[in-house]
Amino acid sequence: MTDWRDRARKLRREVTALAIAARDSRTPWYAKAVVLATVGLAISPIDPIPDFVPVLGYADDLVFVPAGASLARRWIPDDVMTEARAAAETRQEKGGVVGLVTALLVVVGWLLMGYALWRFLV
Secondary structure, three states, X not given: OHHHHHHHHHHHHHHXXXXXXXXXXXXXXXXXXXXXXXXXXHHOOOOOXXXXXXXXXXXXXXXXXXXXXXXXXXXXXXXHHHHHHHHHHHHHHHOOOOOHHHHHHHHHHHHHHHHHHHHHHO
């Protein structure tokens, strides 16, 4: 069980580092798009696939977040990721992982998608 907790902490720190790296001007736009989707999925209070759905319910947490993080890491320059990981480590030690602005962006994104879906259906 300790191994799983360590992995979860590392993934949490890596997602935070990706969010920090996405703000860097040296990060390509396509990496920023993948980071936005990955971080949004990781911190979102709403899952695209509800957790109560057998097998698929946890697929977004267990497959999509690590896959998105891996893809984004390939596209972000190494020096940017090194700096972002150091900043994420510092931020995690202080207790703050996700900034208020990031959380608000995710909520606004879900609201916009809900509105678009409502307009499409009505």
